[in-house]
Amino acid sequence: MIRFFERYEAETAQxxxxxxxxxxxxRPHYDKMLHRFGQFSVDDIKARRxxxxxxxxxxxxxxxxxxxxxxxxxxFPFDLIPRVVPSHEWQIIEKGLIQRITxxxxxxxxxxxxxxxxxxxxIPAELILGSQHFRREFIGVNPxxxxxxxxxxxxxxxxxxxxxxxxxxxxRTPSGVSYMLQNRQAMxxxxxxxxxxxxxxxxxxxxQELLRTLQEISPASRRDPNVVLLTPGIYNSAYFEHSFLAxxxxxxxxxxxxxxxxxxxxxxxxxxxxxxxxVIYRRVDDAYLDPLVFRPDSxxxxxxxxxxxxxxxxxxxxxxxxxxxxxxxxxxxxPKIIKYYLGEDPILExxxxxxxxxxxxxxxxxxxxxxxxxxxxxxxxGYGMLIGPESTVEQQENFAEMIVANPRNYIAQPTIxxxxxxxxxxxTELFGCHIDLRPYVLYGxxxxxxxxxxTRVALKRGSLVVNSSQGGGSKDTxxxxx
Amino acid sequence: MLSRxxxxxxxxxxxxxxxxxxxxxxxxxxNLLLDLNKITxxxxxxYWVALILVTSDKDRxxxxxxxYSARTVTDYLVFNKSNPNSIxxxxxxxxxxxxxIIESISSEMWEQVNNLYHYLQNVTPQFVQNDxxxxxxxxxxxxxxxxxxxxxxxxxxxGWDFIQIAKYLERTDNIARLIDVKYHMLLSExxxxxxLVAGSEDIIQWMAVLKSCxxxxxxxxxxxxxxxxxxxxxxLILDRTFPRSINFSVxxxxxxxxxxxxSSRHRYVNNADRLIGKLxxxxxxxxxxxxxxxxxxxxxxxxEQRLMKVGEQVHLTYFAYHTPEIESTDIExxxxxxxxxxxxxxxxxxxxxxxxQ
Numbered sequence: 133m134i135r136f137f138e139r140y141e142a143e144t145a146q147x148x149x150x151x152x153x154x155x156x157x158x159r160p161h162y163d164k165m166l167h168r169f170g171q172f173s174v175d176d177i178k179a180r181r182x183x184x185x186x187x188x189x190x191x192x193x194x195x196x197x198x199x200x201x202x203x204x205x206x207x208f209p210f211d212l213i214p215r216v217v218p219s220h221e222w223q224i225i226e227k228g229l230i231q232r233i234t235x236x237x238x239x240x241x242x243x244x245x246x247x248x249x250x251x252x253x254x255i256p257a258e259l260i261l262g263s264q265h266f267r268r269e270f271i272g273v274n275p276x277x278x279x280x281x282x283x284x285x286x287x288x289x290x291x292x293x294x295x296x297x298x299x300x301x302x303x304r305t306p307s308g309v310s311y312m313l314q315n316r317q318a319m320x321x322x323x324x325x326x327x328x329x330x331x332x333x334x335x336x337x338x339x340q341e342l343l344r345t346l347q348e349i350s351p352a353s354r355r356d357p358n359v360v361l362l363t364p365g366i367y368n369s370a371y372f373e374h375s376f377l378a379x380x381x382x383x384x385x386x387x388x389x390x391x392x393x394x395x396x397x398x399x400x401x402x403x404x405x406x407x408x409x410x411v412i413y414r415r416v417d418d419a420y421l422d423p424l425v426f427r428p429d430s431x432x433x434x435x436x437x438x439x440x441x442x443x444x445x446x447x448x449x450x451x452x453x454x455x456x457x458x459x460x461x462x463x464x465x466x467p468k469i470i471k472y473y474l475g476e477d478p479i480l481e482x483x484x485x486x487x488x489x490x491x492x493x494x495x496x497x498x499x500x501x502x503x504x505x506x507x508x509x510x511x512x513x514g515y516g517m518l519i520g521p522e523s524t525v526e527q528q529e530n531f532a533e534m535i536v537a538n539p540r541n542y543i544a545q546p547t548i549x550x551x552x553x554x555x556x557x558x559x560t561e562l563f564g565c566h567i568d569l570r571p572y573v574l575y576g577x578x579x580x581x582x583x584x585x586x587t588r589v590a591l592k593r594g595s596l597v598v599n600s601s602q603g604g605g606s607k608d609t610x611x612x613x614x
Numbered sequence: 615m616l617s618r619x620x621x622x623x624x625x626x627x628x629x630x631x632x633x634x635x636x637x638x639x640x641x642x643x644x645n646l647l648l649d650l651n652k653i654t655x656x657x658x659x660x661y662w663v664a665l666i667l668v669t670s671d672k673d674r675x676x677x678x679x680x681x682y683s684a685r686t687v688t689d690y691l692v693f694n695k696s697n698p699n700s701i702x703x704x705x706x707x708x709x710x711x712x713x714x715i716i717e718s719i720s721s722e723m724w725e726q727v728n729n730l731y732h733y734l735q736n737v738t739p740q741f742v743q744n745d746x747x748x749x750x751x752x753x754x755x756x757x758x759x760x761x762x763x764x765x766x767x768x769x770x771x772x773g774w775d776f777i778q779i780a781k782y783l784e785r786t787d788n789i790a791r792l793i794d795v796k797y798h799m800l801l802s803e804x805x806x807x808x809x810l811v812a813g814s815e816d817i818i819q820w821m822a823v824l825k826s827c828x829x830x831x832x833x834x835x836x837x838x839x840x841x842x843x844x845x846x847x848x849x850l851i852l853d854r855t856f857p858r859s860i861n862f863s864v865x866x867x868x869x870x871x872x873x874x875x876x877s878s879r880h881r882y883v884n885n886a887d888r889l890i891g892k893l894x895x896x897x898x899x900x901x902x903x904x905x906x907x908x909x910x911x912x913x914x915x916x917x918e919q920r921l922m923k924v925g926e927q928v929h930l931t932y933f934a935y936h937t938p939e940i941e942s943t944d945i946e947x948x949x950x951x952x953x954x955x956x957x958x959x960x961x962x963x964x965x966x967x968x969x970x971q
Contacts, residue, residue, distance in 0.1 A: 189732065190725045192716065366714045379717035390616050403620050403772065403874070403932045 136169055136177075140554050140562045148294045148551040149564060150215060161218045161612060164329040169213070177212065177559045180322040184210055187318050193311075193372055208311060209605030211555040214319060214326070215567065215587045219333075222583060222611045225288060225296055228480030229571060230579045231470060233284055236301060236457050237575065238473040240280040243456060244271050254472050255465050259489070262540060263462070265304075265455025267418070269425065273442055275451045276349045279575050282449040283342070283413075285309070285585075288480070288569045290551035297481045299548075299568065301466070303458040304450060305415050308606075309572045310373035312586040313338060313380075315608040331613040333583040338572070339380035342413075345576035346381075349447045350410045357410035360384045360400065362391070364416050364432045374415050388416070393436030396443045411447045412437075418452050460509040460543045461487055483548060488539035497535065497544040501528040504544040506535065521547055555589055555607070566590040569609065583611035619715050620776050621933040626711035626719075627780035630727070633704035634757035635788040636691055639665055641750035642826035644684075646818065660799070662687040667795045668788075669699050688742060701753060702734050720767035723760065730756045775870040779928060782867035786860050787921050789827060789850060794914040796823050800843075820846050827858040847910070848902045860917070861897045868894045871928070886927035893920055 142152035151162045158166050172180075188207050217225075242249050243260060250257040260266055285306030287299045316335060320327065343359065350357035363374035365387050378385035384400060391409065392399050399406035414421065420430040425438040440446045456462065464485040467478045486493035486504075497504060501520055508516035518531045535542045552564035571585030587609040647661055659682035666675045666687060674697065679686040694700045698707070709731045716724050733752070742749045761781070768774055800819060820843055824830040827850060836853070837845045853859040857866075868890045875883045882888040905913045 190728065191721075192713065192724060192728055366710070371713075372716075375713075375717040384616055384619075385715075385717045386616065387618065390618050401617050403615050403617055 136172070136562055137166055137554070140564070142552070142554075142564060147549050147564065147566075148290055148292055150290075150551055150553040150567070161216045161614070165214070165216065165326065168326055168329065174560050177556070180212065181556075181559050183322045184212065184318045187321055188314070191314065193314055209589075209591050210315065210318060211565075211589050211591070211605055211607040212322070212559075213554055213556065213562075214608040214610050215553055215569075216330070217569075217584075217609065217611045219611060219613050221296070224479065225569075225571060226581050226583075228296070228298075228478070229286055229573050229581060231474065231476060231479050232286065232298065232301070232466065233281060233573050233575060233579060235470040235473045236303065236466070237279060237281050239469045240451075240454060240457050241278050242473075244273065244280075244453065249469070249472055252472075254468055255462070259461055259540070260456060263456045263459055265418070265453065265459060267453030267456075269438070270442075270451075270453045274444075276351055276444075276447055277577065279349060280451040280454050281457075282345055282349060282451075282575050284450075284573045284575070285570045286573065288571065288585075289483075289548060292549055294551065295481065297483055297548075298466075299483055300460070301458040301463065302570075303454040305417065306570070306572070307370040307373055307415075308570055308586040308588075309338060310376040311606050312572070312584060312609070314376075315586075315606060316584075319608045330610060333611045333613065335582045335584045338582045339377060341574055341580050341582065342377065343381040343383070345574045345580070346411050346413055346449055348576035349449060351444050351447050354410060358400075358408060359411040359413065360386045360391075360409050362386055362388070362412050362414040362416055364420070368415075370415065377413075383413075388420075388430075388432045388434050391434040391437070393434055393440050396436070396440045396445055398434065398437060398440050398446045409446060411449065413449045418455065421448075421452070460485075460507050461489065461540070464543065483545050486544045488535050488542040488544070493544075494535070494539055497542075498532055500544075501532060503547060505547050506531055506542055506544045509541050509543060519547065550590075553587075553589070553607070555591065555605075557591070557593070563593060565593075567607075584609045615718075615772050617933050619718050620773065621929075622711040622715040623718070623773050623776045624780040624928070624933070626708045626715075626727070627777040628784045629704040629708035629711070630757055630760055631781045631784040632699060632788070633701045633708070634754055635785070636669070636699065636701050636704070637750040637753035637757075638826045638828075639668055639792065640688065640691060641746065641754075642822045644746045644750075645825070646822040647684075659683060664795050664799055665691060667798075668791045670791075671697065671699065685739070685743075688746075689739060692737075692742060693739065705731050705734055718773065720763070722763045722767045726756070726760045726763050730760075772874055775874050776932075778870035779867050782863040782870070783921055783925055785858065786863040786867070787918060789858065789860050789863070790914045790917050790921075792823060792826065793847065793850060794911060796820075797843075797910055816843075817841055823850070829856060829858055832856050844902055847905070851905065852897065852900065852902065854898075861894075864890065864894050864897055867924070874932075884927070884931045886924055886931050889920065889924045889927055893917075893924070 137158075140152075142149040142156070144152060144154045144156070151158060151166070153159050185207065188210065193208055239249065243266075247257075247260075249255055250260060281303045283306065285302045285308065287302065288296050289299045290296055312335065346359045347357050350359075359381070360383055361374055361378045361381075363371060363385060365371065368374070375385055384390075386400060390400055391412075392401055392406065394406070398409040398412070400409055416432050419426045420432045422433045422435060422438040423430045424435050426433070437446075437448075438452070441448055441452065464482065464487060467482055470476060470478045486497050488494045488497055497506065501518070502523070504520045506518040506520070518527060520528070523531075550566040550568060553567045554562040555565040557563050567587050567589050569585050569587050571581055574580045587607050589605045589607055591605045643661060643665060662682040662684065663672075666672055666682065669691070671690075675686075675690055678690065678694065678696070690697055690700065692701045695703055695706075697703060705727070709727050712719060712724055712727045730753075733756075737749065764774070764777060768777075796819065800816065820841060821830060824833050824846060829850065833841075833846065833849050836849065849856065849859065851860045854861050854865065856862055868887075871887055871890055872878065875887055877883050877887040877891075879891075882891055908916075
């Protein structure tokens with residue numbers, strides 16, 4: 133019956149497999165899907181693969197890999213087998229994320245106002261004040277509704293027992309939500325028959341929810357706030373997403389050169405003159421936002437933007453200086469942060485983390501480089517990482533030197549065997565590939581999470597890195613009501 | 615509408631039209647050579663050099679190739695990426711512009727330009743050589759399809775008007791160049807081989823000019839079978855109803871410009887309106903005899919100059935959104951009138967590559 137799964141080796145002794153249980157039987161929420169896939173022939177799968185490829189190419193859903201020849205646009209690898217998250221599991225994720233994001237926002241508000249958490253010595257002050265993402269200039273600035281992190285995307289993984297854990301908080305400019313939406317569209321085109329077997333919660337309202345959130349944080353009492361999206365430009369790897377979201381929300385997609393600040397107000401330059409802007413959903417890093425305040429050589433920013441923001445004439449989403457809370461060092465304190473501000477125990481666990489800045493931890497890290505994952509505190513996108521078990525002695529020695537030279541900048545975690553999910557390598561065979569999950573959290577007057585997220589897949593056999601810049605792909609993610 | 619968006623619409627449209635016109639020149643030249651097969655050899659370079667003259671690219675061409683032949687000219691005008699006016703380059707640039715405003719155009723428009731781009735990536739010189747007619751037809755149809763999609767899926771407001779301006783300015787410029795070059799060639803032949811000019815080859819050449827504007831049938835309906843150069847020029851320059859005549863195209867560009875600014879006859883609000891209005895008025899009161907009195911070449915050269923001025927004024931009025939105080943002057947100089955094709959797109963490329971979370 134289950135043709136494609138006959139030769140599938142789940143290796144459940146080593147990994148948590150999303151589809152096959154330790155006993156070797158399909159988990160109940162995958163029953164119907166396995167049955168359906170069992171009815172497909174290799175040719176069926178190839179034909180559907182073609183539909184998906186044409187869909188992505190026609191939509192221009194490509195990304196650019198830096199460091200390769202210019203003009204190399206690739207299709208974002210997409211795996212045809214959707215991931216199913218039963219609603220009782222989703223409930224845990226949802227509650228856990230709302231708790232976590234609420235606490236992190238309270239933390240940011242505190243750091244940029246009274247700094248009580250530092251005075252109470254819950255977190256060593258030097259870790260915050262020495263962070264490269266801490267923006268001293270914003271102490272005392274009051275963003276509307278007291279919200280700093282309007283759009284976040286936390287990376288969630290499952291350990292060997294299948295427990296959901298948070299691996300990383302992305303509080304600055306998380307990307308990938310357009311892939312979440314387009315993956316669903318692609319699946320609807322290629323496998324309409326799968327959909328009538330499941331009660332899948334819709335995610336299509338994400339752009340409307342995002343726009344509502346952005347309108348809610350408008351500084352002016354203007355009835356119809358002017359919201360724009362600020363992109364670095366068409367050569368940015370996430371440009372497709374920027375244009376996609378702007379189109380879905382019906383707002384202007386702007387580059388830095390489209391905006392001008394006059395008298396501490398921000399305007400767009402149009403064929404009819406200047407128009408005032410109230411809210412900027414910016415997908416440009418802090419460092420490039422304003423050449424007068426941050427990097428003076430920035431060609432992507434707007435001179436005077438930061439002052440307009442400080443005056444309260446425009447709202448930036450996310451606020452400036454959020455990076456201080458998604459730093460990988462601060463990450464290790466999030467359970468304490470939740471306890472401190474909310475008086476609750478964290479619903480979603482952290483991955484155990486050693487800080488190189490802590491002498492005892494440093495000793496442990498240096499002694500165990502061959503088994504740990506070492507990460508630079510401020511990098512993203514899978515750059516600046518050492519995966520112990522896959523590294524050479526030379527790489528370990530290099531990292532040891534860098535860690536000793538700048539301990540504040542490094543953390544280490546045990547090599548977690550991310551859960552695995554069967555994926556098509558070519559269209560004839562299935563392999564277990566490691567996956568994670570990035571749900572997107574919106575924070576306006578309320579905290580909203582559309583049910584689902586982007587499931588990223590490490591499509592290199594055995595690889596643990598799911599980032600698209602490192603050869604990862606993605607798959608559709610279904611939160612289903614049972 | 616954002617100035618940058620308006621500018622990208624303009625250049626997207628302009629490059630698409632340019633690709634279509636290049637396909638037309640090449641298509642007609644092939645057909646012409648087949649007709650002339652008995653009189654002259656297909657590889658006769660004089661028939662190929664004309665195509666390079668039309669695009670004013672003689673110098674660049676000479677640095678790349680040793681001879682004018684079907685192979686080299688086709689390669690240069692269809693495939694060569696260092697030629698910004700080759701069909702491949704034009705469609706690539708049209709797509710880049712479309713990509714930078716993908717949220718402003720309809721998804722159908724994007725799919726069409728993107729499809730054509732991917733189609734061209736897979737076309738080989740061998741393929742064009744085997745079926746030139748089929749290939750050029752594909753390009754022309756793709757352009758017509760794009761215009762039809764635009765008309766039917768994109769709101770007819772300001773943005774659509776910028777698309778029209780670009781299309782008709784580009785078209786006018788191309789018709790003028792085509793006539794100029796053809797006339798120049800015939801004139802030089804008349805001096806060297808007077809017996810040919812009066813004969814059937816002359817007529818065939820002029821029919822080719824009409825065909826490249828898809829104008830042969832329309833022309834015949836007006837002038838029946840009297841195919842002589844005066845009538846052909848009268849038709850291609852002064853006819854007010856044929857969409858590939860100069861007069862029609864100038865009127866259409868004028869209408870679009872006036873819709874944007876709200877200008878009306880006798881009252882203009884900016885220099886772009888003024889220049890195009892003046893051009894249109896003069897065309898309306900010009901007879902073919904006036905043109906011959908000026909000299910056809912001089913007349914067309916002047917026309918091309920004035921079209922360029924209109925383009926510059928459109929740029930200054932609607933697109934020139936740069937603020938000199940925050941951008942250094944050398945960048946400013948490289949910017950005007952290039953769309954995304956010029957230096958602008960690349961100067962911040964490195965910074966745009968910032969990491970995404």
